[in-house]
Amino acid sequence: MKAMYENALKRIDRIPPDGLKQIIKNLSAENSIYEAALNSTLDGIVVCDLEHKPLFINRSAEKIFRLVSWTQEFALWEQLNDDNLADFFRKALIADENVLNREISLNRPGGTRIIGINISALLSDGKISGNLIHLEDITDRRRREAQLRRAESLAALTTLAAGVAHEIKNPLASIRIQLGIIRRILEKNCSKKTESIFHNISLVEQEIDRLNSIVVDFLFAVRPMDITLILDRAEEVVDEVVELMSHEAEDQHIRIVTKIEPDLPDVMIDRKNLKQALLNIVKNAIAAMPDGGVLTISVSVKNDELQIAVSDTGIGIPEELMAKIFEPYFTTKESGTGLGLTITFKIVKEHNGEITVESTPSKGSTFTIHLPLPQPEQKSLPPWEDGVKVEGSHMEE
Numbered sequence: 001m002k003a004m005y006e007n008a009l010k011r012i013d014r015i016p017p018d019g020l021k022q023i024i025k026n027l028s029a030e031n032s033i034y035e036a037a038l039n040s041t042l043d044g045i046v047v048c049d050l051e052h053k054p055l056f057i058n059r060s061a062e063k064i065f066r067l068v069s070w071t072q073e074f075a076l077w078e079q080l081n082d083d084n085l086a087d088f089f090r091k092a093l094i095a096d097e098n099v100l101n102r103e104i105s106l107n108r109p110g111g112t113r114i115i116g117i118n119i120s121a122l123l124s125d126g127k128i129s130g131n132l133i134h135l136e137d138i139t140d141r142r143r144r145e146a147q148l149r150r151a152e153s154l155a156a157l158t159t160l161a162a163g164v165a166h167e168i169k170n171p172l173a174s175i176r177i178q179l180g181i182i183r184r185i186l187e188k189n190c191s192k193k194t195e196s197i198f199h200n201i202s203l204v205e206q207e208i209d210r211l212n213s214i215v216v217d218f219l220f221a222v223r224p225m226d227i228t229l230i231l232d233r234a235e236e237v238v239d240e241v242v243e244l245m246s247h248e249a250e251d252q253h254i255r256i257v258t259k260i261e262p263d264l265p266d267v268m269i270d271r272k273n274l275k276q277a278l279l280n281i282v283k284n285a286i287a288a289m290p291d292g293g294v295l296t297i298s299v300s301v302k303n304d305e306l307q308i309a310v311s312d313t314g315i316g317i318p319e320e321l322m323a324k325i326f327e328p329y330f331t332t333k334e335s336g337t338g339l340g341l342t343i344t345f346k347i348v349k350e351h352n353g354e355i356t357v358e359s360t361p362s363k364g365s366t367f368t369i370h371l372p373l374p375q376p377e378q379k380s381l382p383p384w385e386d387g388v389k390v391e392g393s394h395m396e397e
Helices: 002-010 017-040 059-065 083-095 139-188 195-222 234-251 271-287 319-324 340-350
Strands: 044-049 054-057 099-108 111-124 127-137 230-232 254-260 267-269 293-302 305-312 354-360 364-372
Touching: 044 059, 054 059, 059 127, 083 099, 083 111, 111 139, 139 195, 139 340, 230 234, 234 254, 234 267, 234 271, 234 293, 234 305, 267 364, 271 293, 271 305, 271 340, 271 364, 340 354
Parallel strands: 254 293
Antiparallel strands: 044 054, 044 127, 099 111, 111 127, 230 267, 293 305, 305 364, 354 364
């Protein structure tokens, strides 16, 4: 196609007006197809000239940049309303070097989005004529990768469960029994010299109980769950959790607020396990507000799913730790086992749901459980046998 237009240019003086008009129409139609193709892709495409002024920005790039309009008169970074993004492109384009797989986090109303950026030279007739910028929203991909890592971690833990049960839990029980025997012997022969020993025995028993609790949580996290999903009211589970945690929250000067939409549909849940998942999240939220605050639990229907959101006004989670919070044994608490959110993640997965987190340091966090709404059964196509309709079908043979 390019060769045809080049040949037409060489003999343009001899082309009649009608022929020239047709060539221009063909060029316009071809350009419209290319532009439509670039505007239809989900990835952002930006073409800049040698002065870094945009020649073309497709719709996806406009959406990523949040550009209402743009012009070819100013450099690309001068038209961006995000200072960090503008600074990045100014440095990258002026450096005149290729940029591969750079990732930038952008704060958006719906949450933080991760954008993958590639910048390469735009070549035309063997010469550099500008830059080609490729933008890709990789937020969902990174989320899936994190979920896969969590699933792999849980699978690895499963292979250790039996050994932990026999090698740790049983000996702990034996030690606890022997300490009880020692306590009873000392009580029969008690003297002032042995009274202090009872205090030491109590400390050892407390540590044994703590270790046993860790082992029990570990086994609960890795063993197959006995979950039975039935149509039930998730908002009633929320009410039970609020009632259970209200006294502890009050002691910590925390006010619990519930926002439950009316007439919520039933969803497939296991009450006992969903309650455990919510308790883990609420306890973490209370721990995140050592100086008091507000704990908000909302239940609503959005995008064909029931969402249970637990928000606190606590210390928040640093961005570098967000990808680790569901990993086994990761904890920021001095006495935590690091398995509470791992168990929560597993319970939600067993409900065919998802759990997402949004957090801002010093402002608070929101954990949201997404549970799918029951879908109506699809009606099957009319049954056919050997190309002939079966009675009851209205289609013709």
